[in-house]
Amino acid sequence: MEEKSNKVVGTSPRRKDAKAKVMGKAKYTADIYESGMLVGKILRSEKAYAYIRNIDTSKAEALPGVEAIISYKDVPKIPYALQAHQFSLDHAGQEDHLIFTDKARFVGDEIGAVIAIDDLTAKKALSLIEVEYEELEPSLTIEAALASKGPWIHEGREHNILSDLWGYEDGDVDKAFTESAHVFEGTYDTGYQQHCHLENHVSYAYMDSEDRIVIVSSTQVPHVARRIVGQALGIPWGRIRVIKPYVGGGFGNKADVRLEPIVAAMTMAVGGRPVILDFSREECMIGTANRHAMRIKIKSGVSEDGKLKVLQGEVLSNAGGYASHGHSPTLVAAGKFVNMYETEAVKVENRTIYTNLPIAGAMRGYGTPQGVYALESHVEDIVTALGLDPITFRKDNFIKENFVNPANGMITHSNGVRECMDRGRELIDWDRKKELYKNQAGPKRRGLGMACFSYETGIYPIAKELGGARIVMNQDGSVQLMCGATEIGQGADTVLAQIAAEVLGIPFDMVHMISTQDTDITPFDFGAYASRQTYVTGLAVKRAANEVKEKILRFAADEIVDLPVYMLDLQDANIVNKHNGQVMAPLDKVALASFYQVDRAEPTTSDVINNAPVNAYSYGATFTEVEVNMRTGKIEILEIFNVHDSGKIINRQLAEGQVEGGMAQAIGQALSEELLMHPTTGKTLNNNLLDYKLPTIMDVPDLGVDFIETYEPTGPMGNKGLGEPPTMSPAPAIRNAVLDATGVAFNRIPMNPQRVFERLKQEGLL
Amino acid sequence: MNRMQINFTLNGKDIHLEIEPGETLLEIIRKRLGEIGTKKGCGVGECGACTVLVEGRPVDSCIYLGIWVNGNDVRTVEGLAAKDGNLSEMQEAYIEDGAVQCGFCTPGFLMSATAMKENGRKYTREEVKRALSGNFCRCTGYKKIIEATEKGLKS
Known part of the structure; x- marks a missing residue:
């Protein structure tokens, strides 16, 4: 099904913010200056797990230029969740964080802060604060946390399990394995x-003349x-x-609300004067x-004729010291067991x-x-063991259109x-190279690998x-x-403006985008996460544009042109007769x-x-070709292709930019x-x-x-969604290509040269 | 410590300042002169976001002392466009080829790429990459930055 041919959607106009960004005119949080801005610095725990028994700030307070400690x-003892989940979704009880804590849960945990006239004074003051710790035995692996006898990292979370809810079972798993x-x-x-992200986290805050707290922040x-902030401060x-x-x-990191409650507490501590909290990279x-x-542990059962009959999995996820998004990414990982391959039974x-x-x-x-x-x-391990073709196996077993996700009822429409x-097979010349790379024995070995995915758009x-x-x-x-969706580099402003221009029937340049979000002014929206904005906010833009179009056409019909409204349309900034395209009045005249x-x-x-x-x-x-240096353990990617079904592509150039950037991050991973x-x-x-x-x-x-x-x-x-996919x-495509090249299955990433070298040595391949 | 006098030009404009010996060029450009186009991504010379040109040569301004630019010509991203507002060929190429996403690394890349263009040399793709290897980008995967730089060098 195709809609009528588009004029703006499907083209790649210059991004709305590109000129400001190449001229150095785009203002980020740290580029905006408030007169008399003070500098805040956080006092961080040096211990992984400890009660803070005392904190002596007397020397720091005596330092000239220190305004408050x-x-x-x-700070209020009101636990709050750090993550962007919607209010009603806080069902996992993930409100486990205070602005500052007297129980440090990781090295770097926030226990206090200094506010001073400048950076140097603030840093010096931090070094003068004496903290008395009562150390506890830290749990530094999942296994250690589960085996711990307590005290639990968070009270009431026995054995340090944040959550083990929402497991899923469908079909008769035992029967499917037996068969x-x-x-x-x-x-x-x-x-x-x-x-x-190249811009570190940064926020500043002040109180306005009505004692409202204004926070300017690098947030999604x-x-x-x-x-x-309201919850954490109880205001x-x-x-x-x-x-x-x-x-x-x-990239998701600014979908946590980390600095904003702290910087709000900071400005409140100095009578509402502006304070900036600007994190160093470290x-x-x-x-x-x-x-x-x-x-992730997986057990699977396959029939004689190559049907994936059953998947059973266990997902163990390390949350660190606080929940943040907590259990949700675990559930999303587990969701792959039900929305990629259609099986008779599944349990996770x-x-x-x-x-x-x-x-x-x-x-x-x-x-x-x-x-x-x-x-x-795991799928690659199956096809390798059974001598099956990896592409054929996936095509035979992958879910099809109209598949209903049994876990949430959502339907795959496309x-x-x-x-x-x-397309990936063709782009990488799969069949020829597969033949070519059989039976390699030299110090450099090449292999091909591929992998697929599915992903929800929004939540x-x-x-x-x-x-x-x-x-x-x-x-x-x-x-x-003006949109509630946030531009954070992905190009949201540009594609949302394209949708507006398309629906309105005006050129792209006639849509002026307000890039800044301000909660006093901007329409409510949950922001940038889950690859949702072009899809969810796009629906809002489409509706808003349709409304404006309807209103201006009605005004034109009533006041300016001699045709009833149902015969009018807006095209190229003209009011036209929709049946023959005849220009009835230019839009600017009607708007005026x-x-x-x-x-x-x-x-x-x-x-x-x-x-x-x-x-x-x-x-x-993804389809990729790698070369493994059997002597050094270094893996070189010779070719790599990502081919995406994200529905209609609104802006090819921006879409390519999303894919290329995401691929580079995944290659790093x-x-x-x-x-x-x-x-x-x-x-x-x-x-x-340098070291990361x-x-x-x-x-x-x-x-x-x-x-x-x-x-x-x-x-x-x-x-549909494209940002994260x-x-x-x-x-996994790279991992599978390395398996193809060397015969060694690496079940842990990153596959850095040291890890690869040691494993090749262990396998006697060196 | 004794404050020191420095004189230099910033994007063609004469600057006379009294500075602390420990002040970095980045601090001088951003905080004293209010030119915010140059970014700080790490403060220790790892990421290249703060790249500016000193006598035509790209330097990490976050680890370059202000006193070292005494008598020098310094250029930042604000100095790339012509006085009439026309963008430089490199700036145009970055926009046209989609090399800009979040834009935080962009000023640094543009300065490194402009230095390459101005020295008049021919660059192979590998040399382009080598010359830009002091600049990190986390959004683009570098592909469109490489293509845009090559286009900017050719035009």
Whole structure:
């Protein structure tokens, strides 16, 4: 099904913010200055697990330039959840965090803060504070946390289990295993990954003349931040205003509300004077969130004729010291067991465990990269053992259109995964190279691998999905578009403006985008997460644009042109006869009249907060060719292609940018990136960009991208989520290519040279 | 410590300042002169977001002392467009080729790429990558940055 041909949607106009960004004019949080701004610095625990018995600030207080020192003694004891989950969704009881704590749960936990006239004074004051710890035995692995005799990291969470709820079972698992000709088992481990957005976390706050707290912050979720600050401080939410300027990347990390409650407490401590909290890179890498390290166990049963009959899984996830998004990414990882392969029976158990390590939260993909890594590695192990063709097996067993997810009732309306596989196979020249790389024995061995994924767009039906859009038509017929969706680099402003232009029938340049979100002004919206904005907020923009169009056409019919409204349309900024395209009046003339006509002035606006009780599954596949150096353990990616079914592509250039960036992050996850913690102290060892092996321009191979454009009937323009999907299938595809090249199955990522070298040695392949 | 006088040009404008010996060029540009286009991503010379040109050479301004630019010509992202507002060829190429996402690394990349363009040399793809290897980007996977830089070098 195709809608009428588009004029703006499906093209790649220049992004709305590109000029400001190449000129250095785009203002990010730290670029805005308030007169008399003070500097806040956080006092962090040096111990992984300890009660704070005393804190002596006398020396620090005596330092000239110190304006205030606050600690756990001075802030409300109201536990709150750090994550962006909607209010009603806090069902897991994840309110486990205080602004400052007297029980440190990881090295870097926040116990107090200094507010001083400048950076240097604040740092010096921190070094003068004496903290008395009563140390406890830290749990630095999931196993240690489960075996601990207490005290539990969070009171009431016995054996440090944050949650083991929402396991899932469908069909007769035992019967399916009994009937299976082959049974396979495997365990797959993923590491801690850090977002490393180029702009560190930063917020500043002050109190206005009405004692309202104004927070300017690098956040993905301004409306959520307002709610959480209100909760944490126990003050009415309407007394808080959150403003989001340009954001230098988030990838889920800025969907936690970490700095905002702290910086609000800071300004309150100094009588409302402005205070900035600007994290260093080192601080950002221990004091924000990470991708959950997971251990996923899978048992599967396959019939004689190659049907995947049954999947049984256990997902164990390391939450670190606080819940943040807690159990939800675990559930998303587990969700792969039901929405990728259609089986007769499925059973999955989930456990999310607290440890005394830095917090894990939302990171692009939200559990899916871990789940897909495990499942797609396991599927490869099956086809390898049975000598089956990996593409054929996946195509035969993958879910099809009209599949109803048994766990949540959501229907797959569009599914181009098989076409993605066909395209990937062709792009990488799979069949020829597969033949070529048989029976290699040299010091450098090549192999091919592939993997698929599925992913939800937004979070309905787990929770509500609201998108906000407001359109005001100007006297010249151009419009201002204001959305609750946040631009954090992904291009949301541009694609939402494209949708507005398309629906309105005006050129892209006539849509003026308000990029800043301000909770006092901006329509309510939950913000940037779950690849939702072009889909959920896009529906709001479409509705708002339709309303404006309807109103201006009605005004034109009533006041300006000699045709009834049902015969009119807006095209290329003209009011036209919709049946023959004849121009009846230019839009600017009608818009002007709508403001100044003496008898009837009726400026055209719309203000929509749209409830979107829908979800759409995105699909795709990665194909890659690697070369493994058998002497050094170094894996080189020679070619890699991601092919995506994200429905209709609104802007090809921006979509490619999303895919390429996501692939690079996944390549990092597969080969080099891992936050390392000391095995006995729990201290993070590589919280800087030198030692944390973030891919440089030299490390990322040429990235191949293509799209299979299905039409998703629930999306505003036939589109579905794209932001996160690129991170999902590269890691298992690389792992499977290494298996193809070497015969060795790596069930733990990252596959860095040391790990590969040691394993090859162990296997006698060196 | 004794404060020191420095004179330099910033994007063609004469600057006379009295600074602390420990002040970095980044602090001077951002805090004293209010030019916020140059970004701080790490503060220790790892990420390249703060790259500016000193005498045409890219440096990490976060670990470059202010006193070292005495008598020098310093350029930042604000100095790339012409006086009439026309963007440079490199800026145009970055927009056209989709090399900009969150934009936080963009000023640094543009300065490194502009230094390459201005020295007039020919660069192979590998040399382009090598010359930009001091700049991190987390959004783009670098592909469109490489393509845009090559286009900017050619035009």
